[in-house]
Amino acid sequence: MSAPDAIDALRTAASAAMRCAYAPYSGFRVGAALRGSDGAIYAGCNVENSSYPAGSCAERNALGAAVHAGCREFTAVVIVTEAATPTPPCGICRQALVEFAPGLAVASYAANGAHASWSLAELLPAPFTGNSLRSTT
Numbered sequence: 001m002s003a004p005d006a007i008d009a010l011r012t013a014a015s016a017a018m019r020c021a022y023a024p025y026s027g028f029r030v031g032a033a034l035r036g037s038d039g040a041i042y043a044g045c046n047v048e049n050s051s052y053p054a055g056s057c058a059e060r061n062a063l064g065a066a067v068h069a070g071c072r073e074f075t076a077v078v079i080v081t082e083a084a085t086p087t088p089p090c091g092i093c094r095q096a097l098v099e100f101a102p103g104l105a106v107a108s109y110a111a112n113g114a115h116a117s118w119s120l121a122e123l124l125p126a127p128f129t130g131n132s133l134r135s136t137t
């Protein structure tokens with residue numbers, strides 16, 4: 001993970017995003033902030049739906065905001081929740097993130113400030129990638 005002040009900025013952005021979460025069904029608000037290789041921060045929150053599978057996670061919404069803004073390379077993501085312990089990104093978000101940032105640093109903060117960090121490679125050691133699609137005979 002990068003320098004402490006760089007992480008603080010991501011954590012602040014993720015916290016602000018979490019407060020925008022639309023999570024009336026789970027009550028589990030999540031904010032995520034990605035550091036783009038352009039230096040900018042791209043944030044997102046979870047957005048749920050009465051048709052549950054139509055909802056989307058904070059991490060993937062942050063990714064969508066970044067790609068829409070023209071950024072496709074990332075160095076770090078910080079996740080903030082109100083959980084008692086730091087939560088890692090879900091499996092679908094791991095897969096979504098590895099498409100753009102296999103070397104991503106991942107940090108997560110719980111409500112009381114407890115935090116954990118991982119590399120994305122550690123969280124998703126054998127990803128399906130574009131190369132997998134090209135491996136047909």
Ligand code: THU
Pocket residue numbers: 023026028029030045046047048055056057058059088089090093
């Ligand atoms: N959620 C995220 O936003 N990110 C994750 O990595 C895990 C789960 C959201 C989805 C849903 O709105 C709520 O948390 C409960 O699963």
